[in-house]
Amino acid sequence: MATSNAVWGIDIGQCALKALRCRLDDDGETIVADAFDYIEYPKILTQPDANPEELVKEALGQFLANNSVRDAQVAISVPGQSGLTRFIKLPPVEAKKIPDIVKYEAKQQIPFALEDVIWDYQPLVGGLQDEGVALETEVGLFAMKREQVFRALRPFRDAGIELDYVQLTPISIYNAVTYGVLKDMPTAADFDPDDPPPSVVVISMGTDTTDLVITNGFKIWQRSVPIGGSHFTKQLTKEMKLTFAKAEHLKRNARQSEDPKAVFQAMRPVFNDFVQELQRSIGYYRSIDRNAKIEQGVVLGNAMRLPGLQPYVEKNLGIPIKKVSEYRHLSGVSVVSTPKYKDNLLSFANAYGLCIQGVGKGRLSTNLIPRELITARLIRQKKPWALIGLAVFLLAVAFNFLFHWNRWREAHHDRFAAVSTDVNNLSSTSSNHVSQYEGLTAEFDRLKQAGDEVVSGADARFLVLELLKAVNSALPVDEEADPMAIRKGDFDNRPELFIEYVESQYFSDLGDYYSPDAKERYQSFLTNLEFSKRRAARPDDGAAAEEEATDAGGEEGFDEDGFEDDEFDDDLDAGGAEDEMEDEPLVEGNEPPLPSPGWVFQIRGFHFHNEDEYNFGEQYLFNTLLNNLENGTVDLPAGPGGEMITFTMQELGIYCPLVVSEGKEINVLVPNPDYKGPAGGGQNGGQVNFKTVNNGNANATDGELISRQAYEFTVQFMWIETRASQRLEARNKPATEEDGFDEDLAGGL
Structure with a gap:
């Protein structure tokens, strides 16, 4: 078997034996010839008085005396007239069915039974494939009678030369010409x-x-x-x-x-x-x-x-x-510069084509060597290793048997029978206890469910009232204003949120609502809220800087808020919370326990708090309503007439507040504080009514109503019904676990 990538191409002609040994260079293109031989017969094989078999035998003996084929593959050629060559155009067919179609065509084209011939095929360049269907595929079919192949192999088998390739002479010449003679050939993709x-x-x-x-x-x-x-x-x-x-x-x-x-x-x-x-x-x-x-x-x-x-x-x-004066891609000074090689250059095309196929550069790579010879050679080569492997396996099996038999002999005593019986009895008793425990647990769950259904009616009556109180507590209020007094003055920067309506929709699985878009909006709210908290520390630092600047007589480079001008500009150019928090880890929120049934509430309204440079529009919603729905608490009674207990919004079942749409600025008609009614009457008797107006009346400044600019918003949050008894049970459960109560251990006992 070849241990290198070298290939001997041997051409037994009628006049001489030509042989060329080549290998593929590291560049993947150049073929290096490192040995050759040209042995001319004493007579032409077709002369009447010549003995072809004896002349070929002597030539092969002389070749083996001069060269070694032990570490290389060997390829030979047979005359073209000894074989059959057909080029067949296949009908449109699936690519994976081409072998079956070719076999059918071989039966039609070869005038002998396929068992009596050795044949091979190869698709030629130029076919197309469309969605796995081969179109205009042309296949080269090459065959030779089995007895003629073995007749051509006999001299080499007698000389002890193992062959790897058998090729027709015209195909070897084709490989030699396409790779070693023709220049500037287009690629297969350009054909x-x-x-x-x-x-x-x-x-x-x-x-x-x-x-x-x-x-x-x-x-x-x-x-x-x-x-x-x-x-x-x-x-x-x-x-x-x-x-x-x-x-x-x-x-x-x-x-x-x-x-x-x-x-x-x-x-x-x-x-x-x-x-x-x-x-x-x-x-x-x-x-x-x-x-x-x-x-x-x-x-x-x-x-x-x-x-x-x-x-x-x-x-x-x-x-x-x-x-041909030289072959392209062929090098090797020890061969191509030899006078004997130069004198017979034209006769080495066949041997060069065989070498090209052997190193894997041939355009046609069919092989007419009998498959049974390849199989027999592989078996012969692997037989020693198979015997060694079998011997090692039998030895391992013997050692394994002895090891297990020794352990069995030591442990197989009658005294273990009683212990084994006790273990089996104990296992049976344990199984009975486990079965009883599972039955009692199922009965407990049934009774607990029945009890929950009996007492849940009292808790369920207050669910909507509790939710309404939680939402009201999340709305921002003006703590300094008297709620009973009529407010006058400008509406700008009022902290109140004016609610237009509240809607709800039930979902059998809130996971259907909590889409990637909703998750992204919820994460955006958490990011902006965290950014707002970090920025809240800046005014104090700025005031200190301003005070120092004032004491120093107004040092250049600081603005009136105490920030360095360049630093302030950089913050403005940074792109907001998303850019500043880009490299920070995601802010963790309170994710809902999904999958779970529940409600989605939608709040629609507007506010006038739009004059604060850092706290206006959507950001004001983040800092007030959404922040309170996410992190706020609400005081609720433990039951009818019970004591007040502070619950978080998540304990109440409120999750994932978010702004569902980009807010827009609208114009709202509000009461005119300077309006004097007919006959000196006041404004609206203190009645405050808001209504939106079209842009055409947005600049109204007199009359009973005046236009003010407001920010319209739509907020949604998820609500999972959580009764008071469930909230209290959830609070008591961690305490029970801290006391060291092990339910699994109790069940086992």
């Missing part, structure tokens, strides 16, 4: 099926056949042309009456022969046949792909080094043809 990039004709001439591959980098079409380098040799043998060896030597050195013109004239029929096959294949491809634009060609294989062959092909095909 447009209606306007594909230009295609390239790859002509890889071997000994007996030529692999023709046409690709634009994303799609591939291939065909095996039955003309190779040996056909030129055979033509010379026929025309010039030479042996095969002499004809091969003359072909390779045609320009140095005595009569080069006669040599090329003898090979001319093969030149013509070769070009005609290429033209026919390219014409067929253009007929099946109307969008294809063939702009250039690339030649590979040592046979293409035949003098005059490349220009002849270029002239007849009408497209520029180039020979």
Whole structure:
């Protein structure tokens, strides 16, 4: 098994064995070649007197003598004419069903039973997916008869070489060209099926056949042309009456022969046949792909080094043809700078393509290696570890058994039988007591509920009166004014809140009302209230500063309130309570016990307290009504004729007071203190009536009524009905717990 990321790509050709060892560099793009081998056979494998199996065996033996494959993966190629290649366009289908559709297509396209072939597939670039449905998906299907695969593997198995990849030669050439030859290829995301990039004709001439591959980098079409380098040799043998060896030597050195013109004239029929096959294949491809634009060609294989062959092909095909002088992304001075490698550069394309697939950079990565070989190899590799693991497991089981048996032997005596019986009896007695306790508890709860239903009527009569008193006590009053006297003078900064109406709505679960918006408004009230309390300390500090400034003769930099001008401006620019308290932890309030049924009360009214710079509008509501509903208390009798007890608003069931809407300024008509009625009559006989007016009469200053600006508000709070008996019971419960009464212990006793 490979212990590194190195890959050997081995190409067993008809003329020579080509092998290249590569690994992926740290940059993820460069492929480093650190070893290669080129072993030419004494004879071409297709010569009549040649023994192919023996020649390949000797070449592999020489290869293993020169190189080691122990720490690398091994990939080999098989001739394209030995396999079956089909490119299928699938109908629109769910992406997860593509394997099933491909298997169905494989049964239709492969003229053999699937059990008799080894096949693989891969979707090509260019398909689309819309909501999990694959559209215009083209799949490459590659197959080879099982017996042919094992025939190709036999020399390597005999030599003790374990293989990881088996690939068709045209596919290896495709990987080599797309990664190592073509430049400036668009990415898969930029591929447009209606306007594909230009295609390239790859002509890889071997000994007996030529692999023709046409690709634009994303799609591939291939065909095996039955003309190779040996056909030129055979033509010379026929025309010039030479042996095969002499004809091969003359072909390779045609320009140095005595009569080069006669040599090329003898090979001319093969030149013509070769070009005609290429033209026919390219014409067929253009007929099946109307969008294809063939702009250039690339030649590979040592046979293409035949003098005059490349220009002849270029002239007849009408497209520029180039020979590969180097492979992109391939480095490794110890290999690419070697004369032997340079002389045979064109023949290493197949081996380079195998290495590209092995390091994970190939565009097509199908593998025709039999799956049973992979399974057998994994089992063989894991067998020693499995045996070691099994031995350790059996040893652990033996020790565990001995340990437990020893403990059982020590504890298994008849003298424990009596104790076990006593424990069982005690457990049964305990279970009986627990059952009796649960029954008595249920009976107590039933009686308690019945008692509550009997006596709750008396408490429930006063719930609304208690709530009304609590709300009245939360309203601010002018403590200095005589409530029985008629008030005169300006309405500005009056502390009273003038209530227009009070409404209520019942909720089976107050959690439905206590939405995130309500929580945010409640938290805003708590934050503003805390901010107001902190700011309340500033006037004293400011007065002291002002007094010091006065004593010092009016020191510059302080205003009339004693604050430094810059500091005061900074406070004003700070953005209010939310900005100043931004980095502070959230102020904790009195959260209601939810879920719970209850009522939501809404109070609508207005006030005239709008002249105070820090205590006006909504803030005045926070500091008075909402503060009292949150933190205030109310004195209520414990029962009819009972003593007065001070309860908090939460004990009364009032929670989460908040302002539900942004207040607005309105104009209110109030009695004119300077109005003189007809015949010297006074104003309204002391009757005070308020009513709002339209903006059109907002500036009225005379008459019986005058307009004053007021702040209109809407306040809501939650109320959970809590009877007096429940409040007193809740107060007594903590005292009972402090006295050390343990209800669980009492139940157990």
